[in-house]
Amino acid sequence: MMEIIKFAIPEIIFGKGSLNHAGQCTLRLGAKKVFLVSDKGIEAAGWLERLTDILKKEGIEWVFYTEVTSNPRDYQIERGAKRYLENNADVIIAIGGGSPMDTAKGIAILANNGGRIRDYEGANRVARPLPPMVLITTTAGSGSDISQFCIITDTERSVKMSIISRTLVPNISIVDPLILQTKSETLIIQSAVDAMAHAVEAYLSVIASPFTRMHSLKAIELIHSHLKSAVQTRSLDALEQLSIASVSASIAFSNASLGAEHALAHSLGGHFDLAHGTVHPILLAAVMRHNLDACTDKMADIGRIILGGQKGSDRRTALEGIDRLVEFFSGFPVSLRLRDEVGEEGRAFLDPIARMAMKDVCCLTNPKPLTHEALLNICEEVW
Amino acid sequence: MMEIIKFAIPEIIFGKGSLNHAGQCTLRLGAKKVFLVSDKGIEAAGWLERLTDILKKEGIEWVFYTEVTSNPRDYQIERGAKRYLENNADVIIAIGGGSPMDTAKGIAILANNGGRIRDYEGANRVARPLPPMVLITTTAGSGSDISQFCIITDTERSVKMSIISRTLVPNISIVDPLILQTKSETLIIQSAVDAMAHAVEAYLSVIASPFTRMHSLKAIELIHSHLKSAVQTRSLDALEQLSIASVSASIAFSNASLGAEHALAHSLGGHFDLAHGTVHPILLAAVMRHNLDACTDKMADIGRIILGGQKGSDRRTALEGIDRLVEFFSGFPVSLRLRDEVGEEGRAFLDPIARMAMKDVCCLTNPKPLTHEALLNICEEVW
Numbered sequence: 031m032m033e034i035i036k037f038a039i040p041e042i043i044f045g046k047g048s049l050n051h052a053g054q055c056t057l058r059l060g061a062k063k064v065f066l067v068s069d070k071g072i073e074a075a076g077w078l079e080r081l082t083d084i085l086k087k088e089g090i091e092w093v094f095y096t097e098v099t100s101n102p103r104d105y106q107i108e109r110g111a112k113r114y115l116e117n118n119a120d121v122i123i124a125i126g127g128g129s130p131m132d133t134a135k136g137i138a139i140l141a142n143n144g145g146r147i148r149d150y151e152g153a154n155r156v157a158r159p160l161p162p163m164v165l166i167t168t169t170a171g172s173g174s175d176i177s178q179f180c181i182i183t184d185t186e187r188s189v190k191m192s193i194i195s196r197t198l199v200p201n202i203s204i205v206d207p208l209i210l211q212t213k214s215e216t217l218i219i220q221s222a223v224d225a226m227a228h229a230v231e232a233y234l235s236v237i238a239s240p241f242t243r244m245h246s247l248k249a250i251e252l253i254h255s256h257l258k259s260a261v262q263t264r265s266l267d268a269l270e271q272l273s274i275a276s277v278s279a280s281i282a283f284s285n286a287s288l289g290a291e292h293a294l295a296h297s298l299g300g301h302f303d304l305a306h307g308t309v310h311p312i313l314l315a316a317v318m319r320h321n322l323d324a325c326t327d328k329m330a331d332i333g334r335i336i337l338g339g340q341k342g343s344d345r346r347t348a349l350e351g352i353d354r355l356v357e358f359f360s361g362f363p364v365s366l367r368l369r370d371e372v373g374e375e376g377r378a379f380l381d382p383i384a385r386m387a388m389k390d391v392c393c394l395t396n397p398k399p400l401t402h403e404a405l406l407n408i409c410e411e412v413w
Numbered sequence: 414m415m416e417i418i419k420f421a422i423p424e425i426i427f428g429k430g431s432l433n434h435a436g437q438c439t440l441r442l443g444a445k446k447v448f449l450v451s452d453k454g455i456e457a458a459g460w461l462e463r464l465t466d467i468l469k470k471e472g473i474e475w476v477f478y479t480e481v482t483s484n485p486r487d488y489q490i491e492r493g494a495k496r497y498l499e500n501n502a503d504v505i506i507a508i509g510g511g512s513p514m515d516t517a518k519g520i521a522i523l524a525n526n527g528g529r530i531r532d533y534e535g536a537n538r539v540a541r542p543l544p545p546m547v548l549i550t551t552t553a554g555s556g557s558d559i560s561q562f563c564i565i566t567d568t569e570r571s572v573k574m575s576i577i578s579r580t581l582v583p584n585i586s587i588v589d590p591l592i593l594q595t596k597s598e599t600l601i602i603q604s605a606v607d608a609m610a611h612a613v614e615a616y617l618s619v620i621a622s623p624f625t626r627m628h629s630l631k632a633i634e635l636i637h638s639h640l641k642s643a644v645q646t647r648s649l650d651a652l653e654q655l656s657i658a659s660v661s662a663s664i665a666f667s668n669a670s671l672g673a674e675h676a677l678a679h680s681l682g683g684h685f686d687l688a689h690g691t692v693h694p695i696l697l698a699a700v701m702r703h704n705l706d707a708c709t710d711k712m713a714d715i716g717r718i719i720l721g722g723q724k725g726s727d728r729r730t731a732l733e734g735i736d737r738l739v740e741f742f743s744g745f746p747v748s749l750r751l752r753d754e755v756g757e758e759g760r761a762f763l764d765p766i767a768r769m770a771m772k773d774v775c776c777l778t779n780p781k782p783l784t785h786e787a788l789l790n791i792c793e794e795v796w
Contacts, residue, residue, distance in 0.1 A: 034429075036424070037425040044418040046417075241425070
């Protein structure tokens, strides 16, 4: 018998050309002056101008904020909130990947709640409602446009903080697969493996529910089936399937949370300033093997999807599924060993990284209770 | 390649005891004085008092509106809106089945948009935002707590109007399976077959999307597996599974709409003032057979779930699935022929009923283009 399930997702506008709905959506939220968060890459690809043309048509003003880097930093959020308030903006739009969207969410928190962004680390620490948000994702992976999560780097501690709150679900998420066509192969792969990790960890989470599990399994199936062809052919059809997968994975993890893999990914990413997508092919299988005993049946569900059917016992199916997942990752130009990403000198930091990961709120929903030693062993195993 | 998909659901609080969250939820929406819509049955079962105790604890005032019947009528809505405005209420709560919830939605429309309720018949006719709504379902079927639909009887024309608008998705849906335990067997069955019809019609709808289809299939599977035991044992576990099914079916039909079966159900229900749940075991299989050629592959997906696997060709699987669905319905004390519900003298009205059904917005998403003759034939077939 289940406990109480809270399930929240934004209104989603999905499909090729859905960017064109941004103006109407923003107007509907009562916008007069939009605070528009983006980054240089999006601007260079022409999407920012496309968006401002759409806003212009609806008579909406905007002010730009493009001080966004990957792994957005606390001071960028704090400056952004100051700018938001100085400009009397009333709605926040972000267009970009996880970094601009998380920046927008962080700014929204501080604009209406004050203080420093680190005050909100953890679950349910945001008290007052946020300004309306429209998040337009340009990648198929981070899920920030759907989720209750916001990941910001605390630069003093060099750690990525997980901030989780229902109020971080934006009002409207716009997912336009046309935008993916201008993305690099690397970014498409990194986003898809992030979505795969979201789907798997949410499925195994101790607070997964019937409402999240079906979304996890759909995402795993779609990424496994379509990533290769999306990368090879850039067909809009395959990119659209990856976008569906990302939305599904995000619905799942936003409501079921994550586990040890993301706790480690945040800790590693914060310490080494790694692109988030690089760590999943390294960590995911090792974390799954670590968790296997605690959830063999669910791991076998995942195995059946990846293998296309049962292979002997549940345990065998689960293990072969994990092996096949590693095989799947190795078909792409990604690192499978940690040392290849952080360099030989990084090894000395594994102990503090495991220690920091233990504090991540994602650990709370891992299917198996975690210890510092266990997390360290996983890091050593994938070294 | 898909067109643009719009997907919206409320925040959902699900699980036994979730009713206890009603106070906090309402407070979060800024409530000072709640307009509380319910009916005599809910009051008699003690749930209304439970709810007002919860509101009292949060210091929230309320004013009652219990002028609610099954198949809620235009004048009940119009009187309710007047009461809402006179009382300066600021949030609407409904506790009950589809009737109180649809009454609440109708009142919300008129309170902020004025006019007569018939002005809003059809899709997307509601312009101004509605008062915040918390809908607490006490049945596992109508889906009004989740959906963009509101069904109100126009008493001048004796027809149930479908009003569909994104703004009719409430802010918060509370689904507490404990409440189902006080429901009659008849109501549990009628609600479940309504949810089954929602799931099937949404799955076959021409605007079904990957985001709705998985919810449809999950609902079909759960209702088929658990209705018998829910009725026989009243186990909370089985009732909870029916509630999950109802939420899933509602997410699906709210975003994919319905088809000929619901168009006929609305027309029949409006004319004869039938309980909505009585018509689905009569109509559903006949409408599925009518639509079969237009969507054999999808109908086979449904067949595989009901049959537990493929039986020969897709067409054979689909047909056997439909037969098995009829067998499933006939295991419950429900009518399978229309004459048993409306009496011999009702036959004379089938022609105008089919004509009225043709105007229902649900026809637009039926997998096969409809004609008056086709709808009449279906009515004759199930007579």
